[in-house]
Amino acid sequence: MSRQASGLMAWLIQRATAVYLAFFLVYVLIHFTLNAPADHAALSAWATRPWVALGLMLFVPVLLAHAWVGIRDVLIDYVHALGARIGLMLLFGFVFIASGLWALKAIITAGLGG
Amino acid sequence: MRISVYRFNPDTDTKPRMQDYEVKTFQGMMLRDALLEVKKQDESFSFRHSCGEGVCGSDGVNANGTNVLACITPISELKTPIQVRPLPGRPVIRDLVVDMTQFYEQYRAVKPYLVRKDPLPEQEIPQSPADRDKLDGLYECILCGCCSTACPSFWWNPDKFHGPAALLQSWRFLADSRDQATEERLDALEGPYKLFRCHSIMNCVEVCPKGLNPTRAIGHIKELMLDKGL
Numbered sequence: 001m002s003r004q005a006s007g008l009m010a011w012l013i014q015r016a017t018a019v020y021l022a023f024f025l026v027y028v029l030i031h032f033t034l035n036a037p038a039d040h041a042a043l044s045a046w047a048t049r050p051w052v053a054l055g056l057m058l059f060v061p062v063l064l065a066h067a068w069v070g071i072r073d074v075l076i077d078y079v080h081a082l083g084a085r086i087g088l089m090l091l092f093g094f095v096f097i098a099s100g101l102w103a104l105k106a107i108i109t110a111g112l113g114g
Numbered sequence: 115m116r117i118s119v120y121r122f123n124p125d126t127d128t129k130p131r132m133q134d135y136e137v138k139t140f141q142g143m144m145l146r147d148a149l150l151e152v153k154k155q156d157e158s159f160s161f162r163h164s165c166g167e168g169v170c171g172s173d174g175v176n177a178n179g180t181n182v183l184a185c186i187t188p189i190s191e192l193k194t195p196i197q198v199r200p201l202p203g204r205p206v207i208r209d210l211v212v213d214m215t216q217f218y219e220q221y222r223a224v225k226p227y228l229v230r231k232d233p234l235p236e237q238e239i240p241q242s243p244a245d246r247d248k249l250d251g252l253y254e255c256i257l258c259g260c261c262s263t264a265c266p267s268f269w270w271n272p273d274k275f276h277g278p279a280a281l282l283q284s285w286r287f288l289a290d291s292r293d294q295a296t297e298e299r300l301d302a303l304e305g306p307y308k309l310f311r312c313h314s315i316m317n318c319v320e321v322c323p324k325g326l327n328p329t330r331a332i333g334h335i336k337e338l339m340l341d342k343g344l
Contacts, residue, residue, distance in 0.1 A: 007303070007310040008339050073313070076306055077270045 010069045017066035024059050048111045060103045064096045115139045116195035117148050119159065122206050130206070134195065145184040145192065146173055149210075161210035168323060171258030174201050175210050181260035183323040201263035203272065216272045217259050217279065223308075224276060224284040229295035245291035252286035252331065254324050255279060261318035261328055267311040275311035276303075278318035278328030284309075285331035288338060300339055309335060 037043040046052055071092050079085040115137055122130035137151040146163055153159050161184075163173040168186035175184050176199040178192055189196065204212035230239070262268045262277035276284065284303065287293045303309040309332065318328040 006306045007308075008336070008343055010306065011310055011336065012340070072306075077267065077311070080270075 010072070013065055014069040017062045017069075020058070020062050021066060024055055027055075044110050047107060048113075053107060053111055056107050057104065060100050060107075064100045068093070068096060115148070115189065117152060118195050118197050119149070119152060119210070120199040120206075121159070121209055123158070123208055124206075132197070139189060143189050145175070145177055145182065145187040145189055145196070145198070148189055148196070149173075149175075149184055149198065160208045169256060171256035174258040174260045174263070176200065176202055181264045181321040183258055183260065186323060201259055203263050203269040204259075212263075214259055217257075217262055217277065220262070220272075220276045220280040221257065221283060224280045224287070224302075225295070225299065226280075226283045226287065228287065228290065228293050229298070230292070231294045239292045241291055248289045248291070249286060251326055252282060252289065255282055255286075255326060256324065258323060260321045260323060261326075264317040264321045266315060266317070267313060271307060271311055274307035276308050278312070278332070281309060281312070281335065282326060282328040282331045285335050288335060296338075297342070300335075300342060303335065303339070 031046075037046055047056060072089065075085050075088055075092075079088060116134055117137055118132045118134045120130055121127075121133045133156075135152045135155055137148050137155075139148075146166060149159075149161050149163070153161070161173065161175065163185065164170040165172070166185045168183050171183070173184040174181060176182075177184070177187060178197050181201060184198075198210065200206050200210045200212045204214060204217075207213055228239075257279060259279065261282075262279045265278055267275050268277040284299065288296055288299055293299075312329070312332045314329055314332075316329050319326075319330075322328070
């Protein structure tokens with residue numbers, strides 16, 4: 001008996017990713033309030049600290065998974081024409097994957113001192 | 115007191131309009147009394163009502179933007195001129211009378227009755243007082259439809275999303291110690307639509323004239339799904 005399908009699983013992913021996003025964003029907010037990096041070099045140095053880099057690398061897919069469930073909910077609610085819905089889902093899917101890859105590349109490049 | 119009611123007769127009107135009436139008030143007057151007064155002045159005006167005491171659930175209407183049961187809503191609680199419209203999101207049959215077919219179909223879909231697999235006993239199926247208490251806040255629903263027709267998710271997908279009223283009843287039978295169809299009930303709720311269109315907006319909780327909490331019931335269903343599914 002499988003309940004792994006699109007209902008429960010999507011809901012669970014949304015809730016679970018929200019927990020990580022909440023903690024990480026609170027950390028980022030506190031850090032940037034109390035100890036804001038002065039320039040690009042300082043920002044790079046912060047982002048390449050091993051724990052911060054790991055946190056950021058995890059943040060990207062978690063954020064995208066959360067956003068995907070959210071945008072899918074919006075499209076299921078409001079866009080009822082099948083063609084338009086699939087088109088928009090593909091568009092958002094590609095934009096999300098591209099943004100994710102770009103963000104990961106930025107984190108890795110910063111880590112390599114680029 | 116001035117009351118403004120929604121008028122639409124699909125046989126003669128091309129679009130709906132609001133019509134004003136002056137009604138005499140009395141102490142303890144309910145919105146239903148005011149609508150009856152309008153009906154006295156204008157026989158062509160239609161609305162549903164029956165018991166007059168919040169039991170039958172017939173006279174759900176939208177008063178000043180909020181779904182209420184007209185018979186238990188004192189007019190003293192409403193800002194005048196009172197604007198009375200049909201329950202939102204439902205096709206209007208005439209004036210305040212709406213087509214609730216989809217609402218009842220969703221109710222029917224959750225199998226709102228006990229399912230037993232064991233042979234039925236000669237007499238009643240016993241239940242402990244503690245198990246009986248689990249049904250409090252669930253069985254009291256009178257199916258007036260105030261909740262589901264206040265739910266944006268039900269507005270967008272009334273054919274696929276069960277809506278708060280039906281889901282409250284779904285939990286009422288999942289929570290019943292005498293029911294033996296838990297797995298089947300949960301399986302039937304899978305997918306993105308029937309249960310998971312609920313985004314915890316909680317309009318249902320706000321408007322329920324019986325003070326019930328469909329959002330909490332939906333949360334219990336999700337918990338049970340997790341419990342049985344993971």
